[in-house]
Amino acid sequence: MPASDTADTAGPAASPVKILVAGGFGVGKTTLVEAISEIDPLRTEERLTSAGVGVDDLDGIESKTATTVAMDFGRITLTDAGVVLYLFGTPGQERFWFMWDDLLYGALGAIVLVDTRRLDRSFPAIDFFENRGLPFVVGANCFNGEQPYTAEEIKAALHLRDPDTPVLLLDARSRDDVRGCLLSLLDRLITQAHVTVPV
Ligand SMILES: Nc1nc2c(ncn2[C@@H]2O[C@H](COP(=O)(O)OP(=O)(O)OP(=O)(O)O)[C@@H](O)[C@H]2O)c(=O)[nH]1
Ligand SMILES: [Mg+2]
Numbered sequence: 001m002p003a004s005d006t007a008d009t010a011g012p013a014a015s016p017v018k019i020l021v022a023g024g025f026g027v028g029k030t031t032l033v034e035a036i037s038e039i040d041p042l043r044t045e046e047r048l049t050s051a052g053v054g055v056d057d058l059d060g061i062e063s064k065t066a067t068t069v070a071m072d073f074g075r076i077t078l079t080d081a082g083v084v085l086y087l088f089g090t091p092g093q094e095r096f097w098f099m100w101d102d103l104l105y106g107a108l109g110a111i112v113l114v115d116t117r118r119l120d121r122s123f124p125a126i127d128f129f130e131n132r133g134l135p136f137v138v139g140a141n142c143f144n145g146e147q148p149y150t151a152e153e154i155k156a157a158l159h160l161r162d163p164d165t166p167v168l169l170l171d172a173r174s175r176d177d178v179r180g181c182l183l184s185l186l187d188r189l190i191t192q193a194h195v196t197v198p199v
Contacts, residue, residue: 014077014084018106019185021072022128023113024121025092026061028141028172030072032113033089036178037074044070060117060143067093071103078179081186092121100128109185110136113172116149119157130161135192137185138167145171 021029033041045066048058058064072089088103110129114122129136140147140154149157151167158167166184170177 014079014082016086017083017108017186017189018086018088019182020103020107020110020134021087021089021113022100022110022125022136023090023092024115024118024125025057025067025094026064027092027113027115027118027122028143029089029092029113030068032111032139032141032172032178033072033074033087035173035175036076036182037087038077039075041072041074043072044068057118060115067091069096070099076179076182078182078186081183083186085182090125094124097124104132104134107134109189110134111139111181111185112136113139113141114154114158115141115143116147116154116157117143119154123158126158126160135185135188136165137181137188138165139170139172139181140167141172142169 021032023029030043030045046069047066048064068089068091070091072087074087075084076087077084088107090100090103091097112122112125112129138154138158138160140149140151147169151169155163155165155167166188168181168184170181172178
């Protein structure tokens with residue numbers, strides 16, 4: 001872990017910021033929180049069983065054995081930015097979406113993860129944040145280390161209401177990629193704060 005990202009060096013001035021990590025079933029939310037968290041992340045996963053056959057679509061993520069039933073929780077201190085990010089991963093399956101409004105409480109922004117093999121799964125997450133006016137960035141998780149589409153193509157396919165919404169290609173298992181995505185979200189939050197609160 002780079003020294004600049006440790007909680008010990010953050011100092012008392014680091015501001016706490018709550019961030020949601022959302023997206024459809026199996027897009028890599030738990031993986032992302034685990035990749036960046038400086039503490040052992042809290043995971044609330046249950047095993048996928050034969051009862052989910054026909055309900056849980058595992059196309060493209062056949063190795064997946066568990067699913068989040070409540071939330072993920074992790075923390076990362078970004079010393080350079082002077083913030084401590086509290087990351088809350090949402091459950092992806094539709095039957096657990098009723099929890100999203102509770103998780104939203106106090107959040108300043110979100111990462112919406114998408115899997116371009118199954119883009120439709122993340123539209124509800126995008127609608128959710130657009131309807132509630134919460135700033136977000138899109139992270140296109142590159143499964144199998146490849147992404148056949150450009151960020152511009154993904155942005156067009158998602159019909160994002162705000163054309164300035166960043167779309168980043170990332171690997172949810174890569175700490176550096178996730179860090180870049182969080183910094184992009186922070187940039188967006190700062191830009192939007194300047195637009196809405198003129199100084
Ligand atoms: N190859 C590859 N596999 C990944 C990547 N991200 C996640 N996975 C795998 O994809 C599966 C789904 O990842 P999860 O992190 O559980 O996805 P999730 O969005 O938390 O899933 P739910 O909580 O069930 O909605 C797991 O088996 C991961 O190991 C990636 O970038 N590349
Ligand atoms: Mg999960």
